[in-house]
Amino acid sequence: MTKPALDLLAVGCHPDDVELTCGGTLRRAADQGHRTGILDLTRGEMGSRGTPEARAAEAARAGDILGVAVRENVGLPDAHLSNNEEARVRVVHVLRRLRPSVVILPYFRGRHPDHRIGSEVVRDACFLAGLKKYGEGAAHRPRKLLYAASFREDIGKPTFVVDITEQFDRKLAAIRCYGSQFDEVTQAGEAFPTGQPFYELVATQNRHYGSLIRRPYGEPFVTEETMAVGDVVALDVASF
Numbered sequence: 001m002t003k004p005a006l007d008l009l010a011v012g013c014h015p016d017d018v019e020l021t022c023g024g025t026l027r028r029a030a031d032q033g034h035r036t037g038i039l040d041l042t043r044g045e046m047g048s049r050g051t052p053e054a055r056a057a058e059a060a061r062a063g064d065i066l067g068v069a070v071r072e073n074v075g076l077p078d079a080h081l082s083n084n085e086e087a088r089v090r091v092v093h094v095l096r097r098l099r100p101s102v103v104i105l106p107y108f109r110g111r112h113p114d115h116r117i118g119s120e121v122v123r124d125a126c127f128l129a130g131l132k133k134y135g136e137g138a139a140h141r142p143r144k145l146l147y148a149a150s151f152r153e154d155i156g157k158p159t160f161v162v163d164i165t166e167q168f169d170r171k172l173a174a175i176r177c178y179g180s181q182f183d184e185v186t187q188a189g190e191a192f193p194t195g196q197p198f199y200e201l202v203a204t205q206n207r208h209y210g211s212l213i214r215r216p217y218g219e220p221f222v223t224e225e226t227m228a229v230g231d232v233v234a235l236d237v238a239s240f
Helices: 017-031 052-066 085-098 113-128 167-174 198-212
Strands: 008-012 038-043 070-076 102-104 145-147 160-163 218-222
Touching: 008 017, 008 113, 008 198, 017 038, 017 052, 017 145, 017 160, 017 218, 038 052, 038 085, 038 113, 052 070, 052 167, 070 085, 070 198, 085 113, 102 113, 113 145, 160 198, 167 198, 198 218
Parallel strands: 008 038, 008 102, 038 070, 102 145
Antiparallel strands: 145 218, 160 218
């Protein structure tokens, strides 16, 4: 029996990337009844801490907390990502099988080369997956691409922020599953150190973005296309 398509698929370059950048949004979507999933591009085998096996077990526990229906790993080489034909084809196969409507991508800039290149791979694969004559499987192109913009200093104002106040504790619980990566550290990935323990740093970041929409906690996103508004009278976030 064919499984139903995903409403929302979040893609990270390494296990734990999705939890950090958009875990609250995934949990909120699941709470709203949407079918969600996570796709990790690599196993994180080049990480300075932990092992790929430990991270796989941590990822499984974190996915359960976030309520995802599917979590898969493409198995591309960590720290050696390349936007080549092999990588694009492997991601296309997953997209055609999971058939997501909306895909969250890594932000298209970052100090880790995998984050920049992984974003390009997934963006290109999302387009190619819609070409009927490209590769195997039935064509499917996601309707919408969102770029997760947490921990970025170079985005200016995000396109929008998702209120994750009700989901924040579960997001943090999912991040805490990665004890091999985050216990007793003050920075990770794109998150620069502030002197706070890492879990406090995550809370500080999400409080900042929540404050932009007058909520306790939020996660920021960027789209390359302009967002439409149907009713200006109903716009949220007061000006005064």
